[in-house]
Amino acid sequence: MLDYTSGKGQVVATTIENFMTLDLTGVGLIAKLYDALQERQPGPACMSAAELICTRVRAHGGPVVIATGFPEGACVPETDGPVGAALLARALFLGLGIETVILTDDDWVGMMEGTCRGAGLAPLPFPASGVIRPVDFIRPVYIRSTPKNLEGCRTVTDAILDVTKPSLVISIERPGANDNGLYHGLGGRPLDGMVADYDQFFRRAKAEGVPFVAIGDGGNELGMGVVGEKLKTFSPKARDCGTPGRGGVAAATAADHLIVSNVSNWGATGLIAALSAYLGKPSVFHDGALEKRCIEQCVSFGGVDGMFMGPEPAVDGISAVEWEGLVNTLRNTLDRLAGRVVGWKGDSGDWRQLK
Numbered sequence: 001m002l003d004y005t006s007g008k009g010q011v012v013a014t015t016i017e018n019f020m021t022l023d024l025t026g027v028g029l030i031a032k033l034y035d036a037l038q039e040r041q042p043g044p045a046c047m048s049a050a051e052l053i054c055t056r057v058r059a060h061g062g063p064v065v066i067a068t069g070f071p072e073g074a075c076v077p078e079t080d081g082p083v084g085a086a087l088l089a090r091a092l093f094l095g096l097g098i099e100t101v102i103l104t105d106d107d108w109v110g111m112m113e114g115t116c117r118g119a120g121l122a123p124l125p126f127p128a129s130g131v132i133r134p135v136d137f138i139r140p141v142y143i144r145s146t147p148k149n150l151e152g153c154r155t156v157t158d159a160i161l162d163v164t165k166p167s168l169v170i171s172i173e174r175p176g177a178n179d180n181g182l183y184h185g186l187g188g189r190p191l192d193g194m195v196a197d198y199d200q201f202f203r204r205a206k207a208e209g210v211p212f213v214a215i216g217d218g219g220n221e222l223g224m225g226v227v228g229e230k231l232k233t234f235s236p237k238a239r240d241c242g243t244p245g246r247g248g249v250a251a252a253t254a255a256d257h258l259i260v261s262n263v264s265n266w267g268a269t270g271l272i273a274a275l276s277a278y279l280g281k282p283s284v285f286h287d288g289a290l291e292k293r294c295i296e297q298c299v300s301f302g303g304v305d306g307m308f309m310g311p312e313p314a315v316d317g318i319s320a321v322e323w324e325g326l327v328n329t330l331r332n333t334l335d336r337l338a339g340r341v342v343g344w345k346g347d348s349g350d351w352r353q354l355k
Contacts, residue, residue, distance in 0.1 A: 001054070002278045004047045012277050012337055013044035019330050020046065020261040020270045025307075025316050029218065029235065030262040036230040037260050045259045046267075049213050050274035052257055053168060054096065056211050060167040062098035063132045063142075064089075065160060067171045067201070067222070069104040069112075070306070071194040077108045078306035079298045079315045081173030084215065084268025086112075086119035086294055087286055088172070089141045091272040093121070095284040099132050099140055101164065103157070105196050106145045114301025116141045118294035119286075130163035146196045157201035161208065168211040173264035174198060176222035176251025178241075184249040186218040188241035198222060199253045206256060214255035215267040217316075223255030263316045266326075273330055282340070285331055288324035295320040 004013040021034045037045065057064070066088060068081040082104075089100035104112050113123040121141040127133075132142060144160065146153040160166065175183040175191055177199045183191035199222060206212045214223020219231040219238055228250045232239040238250040261267030269291075276285035296313045304310055307317030314320060335341065339349040 001051075002280065004044060004278070008337065012334060013047035013274070015333060015337060016046045016270050016273050016277075016330075017044050020259070020267060022262060024262045024266070024318060024326070027262070030260070032234050033219065033227065033231070033260045036227040037258060039230065040226050041258060045257070046270040046274040047278060049257050049259055049271055050278040052211060052213065053092075053275065054278060057096050057098050057167050062167050063101050063164065064092055064098055065101045065103055065164070065166040065169045067103040067169070067174050067198050069108050069195070070173050070175055071191060072304055072306060072309055075107065075194045076304050077111055077302065079295055079303040080217075080264050080306050082112055082115045082298050082303060083119075083291070083294050083315065084172045084265035086116045086121060086141070087291070088170070088268045088272055089116065090119045090121055090139065090286065091275050091284045093139055095275050095279050095281055098167070099134070099142065101126070101132065101142045101144050101160070101166070103144050103146065103160070103198070106147055108302070109143055109145045111298060111302035112143050115294060115298040115303070116143070118297025120290060130159055132164060148193065148196045150197050150200075153196040153198075154200060157198070160201070161205060161210070166205075166210060168213065169202060169205045170213045170215070171198070171202060171222040171255070172215045172268055173217070174222040176220060176224055176253055178247045178250060179252050180247045182246055184220055184237075184241050184246070186220050186237065186249060188237040188243065188249055190241075190243065190246065203253055212256045213259070214257070215259045215261070215264050215271070216251075217261055217264045217267065220249040220251055221264065222251060222253060223258055224251040225254035226258040227260070228252060228254070263318070265315050269327060269330065273334060277334060277338070282335070285334070286327070287331060288326070288328035291327045292320040292324040295323060
């Protein structure tokens with residue numbers, strides 16, 4: 001395992017964090033979010049999460065549950081979240097040999113299945129027994145969906161904890177309830193009736209000692225309660241969404257471990273990069289071409305971009321082609337840091353690096 005507390009490992013961990021805090025969208029929030037996170041959770045968030053995941057999975061076994069899905073107008077899901085969930089499921093299987101159950105709303109199953117196929121995974125029917133068992137000669141993923149009403153949702157999520165018994169639970173770009181139990185978009189838009197209540201699932205998991213890792217980019221996502229109070233001092237709608245009596249958009253439920261990034265899918269990429277480096281398995285980190293294909297599949301099966309609000313192959317206003325380049329740049333940078341380059345004499349390593 002990579003020692004990321006000193007030497008080259010520390011450089012790798014810091015490099016990933018630096019990529020996560022780039023303000024790619026120009027929204028202007030990520031620097032303050034990251035500073036708020038460092039006050040509560042110091043150190044490299046992506047690499048620490050990778051270590052937590054590897055330690056827990058090896059001690060407990062699988063599967064991992066990843067919750068995602070964020071509605072735009074007409075309850076259509078955005079591309080941020082599902083793409084990161086699918087590619088992280090791929091990384092967990094290739095890196096740790098563990099299966100993933102992706103949790104989302106009933107009306108988004110088709111979108112999630114298509115996105116997973118774009119990530120190179122084969123969606124299999126969730127077993128009637130609720131128990132996930134290894135399947136040979138396939139890269140599997142399981143989609144478990146819930147109705148939006150609380151009773152029906154809780155029936156499904158309770159069974160996941162009682163029967164499926166995940167080793168850990170992860171949320172990526174999933175709405176998080178505020179102090180009043182209400183859901184909002186980052187700009188203050190109410191999401192009443194548009195999403196199932198997964199806060200109750202993650203709170204119960206956390207109470208029962210199941211580690212909870214969250215990825216978010218604005219502060220209204222599930223798990224972002226880690227920085228919720230600080231968020232209210234600098235994010236415009238965090239304290240008051242603009243509708244009297246509703247409160248702000250800041251999520252109240254706090255994850256055990258939080259990753260913040262400029263775009264939540266990008267945070268998932270940072271975690272995948274950290275898993276790859278921590279395990280010493282370059283194949284765990286996908287290339288830009290797969291990222292682009294995954295985004296395109298998400299759109300083809302019902303996703304919309306969260307800025308354009310239409311079926312554009314983009315995430316938060318950044319095109320799939322640009323994401324392809326960004327992923328390749330991060331991947332190639334980490335390859336160079338690891339010495340996976342050919343020097344001027346034909347040997348491995350970069351002769352210019354400080355030794």
